[in-house]
Amino acid sequence: MMIKNGIEVRCGICGKPILHKKSDPSGRLSVDHIVPESWCGSDDAKNLQPSHVRCNAVKGNNTDRVIERA
């Protein structure tokens, strides 16, 4: 996955921009497995997407769960 400085990175789960804020560690960048590793998801780039730390934590292993936007 290529993430370059100066390019806005959006969360693959909630669709909002991912910002690096010291005051908001849960809003930082995490790498989400679209198919979780526990479901035999691969580490291939096709199975990875950027996400917020908090969104990744909420998603957990539920690929079929819909997270409603505020």
Ligand SMILES: [Zn+2]
């Ligand atoms: Zn998010």
